[in-house]
Amino acid sequence: MGRGMNPGTVISGLGHLLLIAFVLFGGLFTRASMPPPQVAQVTILSETEFAALTRPVEGEQTPPMTDPVAPVPPVEMPDTPEPPAEQAPPVEQAPPPRPEAEAEPPQDVPTPPDPLPAETELPETPEPMANPDTAEDLPVAPVAIPRPADRVSSEPTPPAPPEAETAPDIVETTAPEPDAAAPEAVADTPAAPEETTTEIVTEAEEPARAEDGPRAPVVSQRPRPKPAPPVRQAAVQPETPEAPVTPAQTTEAASENVRDAVQDALAGLEEAAPTIGPAAGPPLSAGEKDAMRVAVQRCWVVDVGSEAAGVTVTVGFEMTPDGRVVGSSLRELDNDGAGAAAKTAYEAARRAILRCQDDGYDLPVDKYEHWRNVEIVFNPGNMRLR
Amino acid sequence: MTKLSLLKIACAALLVGAAPLSAIAQEPLRIEITEGVIEPLPFALPTLVAENPAAQEWAERVTQVIADDLVGTGLFRRIPNDAFVAQITEFTPSITYANWKAINAQALITGAISVDGDQLNVKFRLFDVFSEAPLGEGLQFGGTTQSWRRMAHKVADAVYSRITGETGYFDSRVVFVSEAGPKNQREKRLAVMDYDGANVQYLTDAASIVLAPRFSPTGDRILYTSYETGFPQIYQLDVGNVSRVSLPVPAESMTFAPRYAPDGQTVIFSAAMGGNTDIFRLRPGGGPEKLTNAPSIETAPSYSPDGSQIVFESDRSGTPQLYIMDANGGEPRRISFGQGRYGTPVWSPRGDLIAFTKQNEGRFHIGVMRTDGSEERLLTASFLDEGPTWAPNGRVLMFTRESAGAEGQPALYSVDISGRNLRKVPTPQSASDPAWSPLLP
Numbered sequence: 001m002g003r004g005m006n007p008g009t010v011i012s013g014l015g016h017l018l019l020i021a022f023v024l025f026g027g028l029f030t031r032a033s034m035p036p037p038q039v040a041q042v043t044i045l046s047e048t049e050f051a052a053l054t055r056p057v058e059g060e061q062t063p064p065m066t067d068p069v070a071p072v073p074p075v076e077m078p079d080t081p082e083p084p085a086e087q088a089p090p091v092e093q094a095p096p097p098r099p100e101a102e103a104e105p106p107q108d109v110p111t112p113p114d115p116l117p118a119e120t121e122l123p124e125t126p127e128p129m130a131n132p133d134t135a136e137d138l139p140v141a142p143v144a145i146p147r148p149a150d151r152v153s154s155e156p157t158p159p160a161p162p163e164a165e166t167a168p169d170i171v172e173t174t175a176p177e178p179d180a181a182a183p184e185a186v187a188d189t190p191a192a193p194e195e196t197t198t199e200i201v202t203e204a205e206e207p208a209r210a211e212d213g214p215r216a217p218v219v220s221q222r223p224r225p226k227p228a229p230p231v232r233q234a235a236v237q238p239e240t241p242e243a244p245v246t247p248a249q250t251t252e253a254a255s256e257n258v259r260d261a262v263q264d265a266l267a268g269l270e271e272a273a274p275t276i277g278p279a280a281g282p283p284l285s286a287g288e289k290d291a292m293r294v295a296v297q298r299c300w301v302v303d304v305g306s307e308a309a310g311v312t313v314t315v316g317f318e319m320t321p322d323g324r325v326v327g328s329s330l331r332e333l334d335n336d337g338a339g340a341a342a343k344t345a346y347e348a349a350r351r352a353i354l355r356c357q358d359d360g361y362d363l364p365v366d367k368y369e370h371w372r373n374v375e376i377v378f379n380p381g382n383m384r385l386r
Numbered sequence: 387m388t389k390l391s392l393l394k395i396a397c398a399a400l401l402v403g404a405a406p407l408s409a410i411a412q413e414p415l416r417i418e419i420t421e422g423v424i425e426p427l428p429f430a431l432p433t434l435v436a437e438n439p440a441a442q443e444w445a446e447r448v449t450q451v452i453a454d455d456l457v458g459t460g461l462f463r464r465i466p467n468d469a470f471v472a473q474i475t476e477f478t479p480s481i482t483y484a485n486w487k488a489i490n491a492q493a494l495i496t497g498a499i500s501v502d503g504d505q506l507n508v509k510f511r512l513f514d515v516f517s518e519a520p521l522g523e524g525l526q527f528g529g530t531t532q533s534w535r536r537m538a539h540k541v542a543d544a545v546y547s548r549i550t551g552e553t554g555y556f557d558s559r560v561v562f563v564s565e566a567g568p569k570n571q572r573e574k575r576l577a578v579m580d581y582d583g584a585n586v587q588y589l590t591d592a593a594s595i596v597l598a599p600r601f602s603p604t605g606d607r608i609l610y611t612s613y614e615t616g617f618p619q620i621y622q623l624d625v626g627n628v629s630r631v632s633l634p635v636p637a638e639s640m641t642f643a644p645r646y647a648p649d650g651q652t653v654i655f656s657a658a659m660g661g662n663t664d665i666f667r668l669r670p671g672g673g674p675e676k677l678t679n680a681p682s683i684e685t686a687p688s689y690s691p692d693g694s695q696i697v698f699e700s701d702r703s704g705t706p707q708l709y710i711m712d713a714n715g716g717e718p719r720r721i722s723f724g725q726g727r728y729g730t731p732v733w734s735p736r737g738d739l740i741a742f743t744k745q746n747e748g749r750f751h752i753g754v755m756r757t758d759g760s761e762e763r764l765l766t767a768s769f770l771d772e773g774p775t776w777a778p779n780g781r782v783l784m785f786t787r788e789s790a791g792a793e794g795q796p797a798l799y800s801v802d803i804s805g806r807n808l809r810k811v812p813t814p815q816s817a818s819d820p821a822w823s824p825l826l827p
Contacts, residue, residue, distance in 0.1 A: 202425065202764060293419055298423060
């Protein structure tokens with residue numbers, strides 16, 4: 001029995017120890033879960049300070065700034081809960097100054113003036129910047145400032161979201177543009193014979209054209225996807241500024257950024273995939289593809305008044321290393337028309353391919369594997385009569 | 387973060403793994419072209435080979451008509467014969483394409499002609515030079531020497547059809563009102579001619595004013611309005627024997643703007659009775675049927691190609707506008723909503739467009755719009771353009787253009803539905819009110 005008791009006490013002792021350890025671990029877990037959100041909020045505050053304090057806001061909004069300064073001191077460490085309440089009013093005061101500075105785009109930051117009071121301490125803000133990546137380290141500091149961050153963050157967030165939303169929208173538009181982006185510039189240059197024209201000016205339109213001349217062009221330029229190039233930049237830019245500007249949304253914004261990044265990576269891989277051919281050399285550049293497009297385009301005669309002008313046809317063919325079309329390989333891959341119109345559309349496309357090859361299309365020989373097989377979509381949609 | 391990064395890595399890994407697979411197949415270079423050029427297609431047409439001495443004089447004439455037909459469309463450009471690198475001396479299917487590529491001829495037409503008494507025989511072949519292949523089989527037409535122009539038109543129609551994929555319109559005729567004299571005392575006669583202004587023949591004398599002739603779908607009869615009795619009445623004229631009959635229209639009414647239905651038997655027209663103008667239908671063996679019943683003026687009816695609908699002009703909204711109603715009448719729907727006044731609508735033989743006359747800001751226009759009123763396009767503009775009529779293939783419009791001033795004279799013009807290729811149709815005298823016939827058999 002005595003031996004039995006001893007083990008029991010031992011067991012109970014171990015049990016207590018385990019419980020104590022459990023409690024300790026539990027506390028750790030809770031702490032672990034808590035810090036992340038705090039960290040995010042803290043970062044928001046510091047950055048807003050940057051935006052507001054560093055440049056435009058100070059000079060113009062100095063008056064409001066001074067008022068908040070008073071609340072700032074308490075905010076520093078102990079009075080964290082109270083300062084937010086006091087900061088709220090300054091935030092309301094901030095709006096009035098906005099109208100003055102409305103002309104300037106940075107005004108979006110005006111909301112930050114709220115954080116400014118707490119951030120009057122410029123030295124502290126720079127530190128987080130120095131350790132931007134060390135989010136884990138920041139949590140510690142946040143503990144003191146987090147509270148103000150919460151309220152402040154809720155207000156500034158509105159401006160931030162628009163940025164995140166705009167980015168994706170633009171990205172979508174970019175998708176179709178990449179291919180035609182470069183062509184645009186070239187599209188106008190490829191003027192063919194003198195009698196050639198890409199627009200129809202009826203007699204009825206001539207007088208108007210003499211005045212402004214925009215009517216006909218407006219119709220023909222309808223398809224131009226110019227936004228392409230800027231879009232890409234926009235898509236790229238948002239990422240860099242977002243990190244510093246909207247730390248409050250680090251979790252959401254970051255996740256969106258990651259998704260975008262993944263999509264970009266996927267898109268890039270998809271584009272790159274075909275070029276990774278065996279012994280294919282580097283892929284064709286946009287300029288090289290464009291040159292080929294323009295070369296065929298200048299020989300593609302479209303009878304805009306015909307029913308064939310309503311048919312999009314895809315023609316496939318093989319080419320020899322010297323850039324010549326293998327005539328027997330020409331074939332119609334697809335069309336969205338029917339009957340004689342589809343047949344006529346294909347014949348016009350075939351003539352364009354054959355007629356403008358001259359002594360061979362000018363394509364880089366070292367990339368032959370990339371253009372050995374070609375598919376050209378002849379889409380007269382932009383030229384149809386409207 | 388870690389989950390997302392893992393997902394990112396996983397997705398990338400999958401794609402990277404898939405990339406080589408697609409690369410093995412070496413996807414073709416894919417290009418999309420959305421802008422072409424609008425220019426006439428250059429063709430070579432060596433003078434037809436005369437297969438006997440008697441055919442020599444006809445060879446040049448037939449060749450010229452074929453060339454004029456094609457060039458007149460604005461879609462083709464003939465390469466001068468003196469630019470040829472090689473000459474065609476016999477009607478053979480073997481062609482040295484390089485010779486024609488050298489002069490940038492996209493199409494080559496070769497032919498031969500022979501004469502036996504008053505019988506003329508014309509044959510031709512068409513080649514796609516850059517594809518180095520014939521476009522269709524060779525064709526041969528036979529007829530009398532008197533119909534040599536028709537044979538030339540037939541050849542041109544075949545070439546046009548093979549290259550554009552649409553039926554031609556060269557072997558067709560146009561009935562119109564030939565005018566002479568000053569504006570206040572103008573003599574008007576009905577006349578018919580080839581679509582290009584050749585072979586003019588007069589059908590009526592200048593004793594009375596005639597207006598708005600319209601061909602039947604078979605081209606053997608003509609409806610027109612005459613003031614022979616002092617007020618407008620509709621008559622039907624047989625083109626073969628130039629005999630005419632008056633239609634059984636409402637008594638003591640003014641009837642005008644007649645037009646055949648696609649069946650060639652039913653006739654629709656406008657009749658003014660008691661100060662009101664409405665549209666009536668006259669079917670074989672029946673009496674006039676009133677299709678509209680409104681206090682406004684309804685006129686200028688035109689059937690859709692399938693005969694199921696009628697487009698007409700009405701001022702029920704305050705200004706003349708275009709409306710479409712069922713062929714049996716009923717509530718019409720308005721299709722013109724632009725500024726100005728719309729009139730004389732004509733349904734395209736293709737069925738997809740409606741041509742009209744539009745008056746706006748002091749100018750007249752010939753225009754086209756979709757049958758739902760969308761995509762309105764004005765093709766011409768002048769002091770006075772009116773009365774469009776469609777070519778048999780729905781590709782060209784002919785209309786009347788009258789110049790301003792007391793000395794102004796009407797003339798016939800044609801324009802492509804793209805708004806290009808505006809041309810004056812040669813007529814011996816002033817002319818108005820053209821109506822295109824169907825393609826001749």
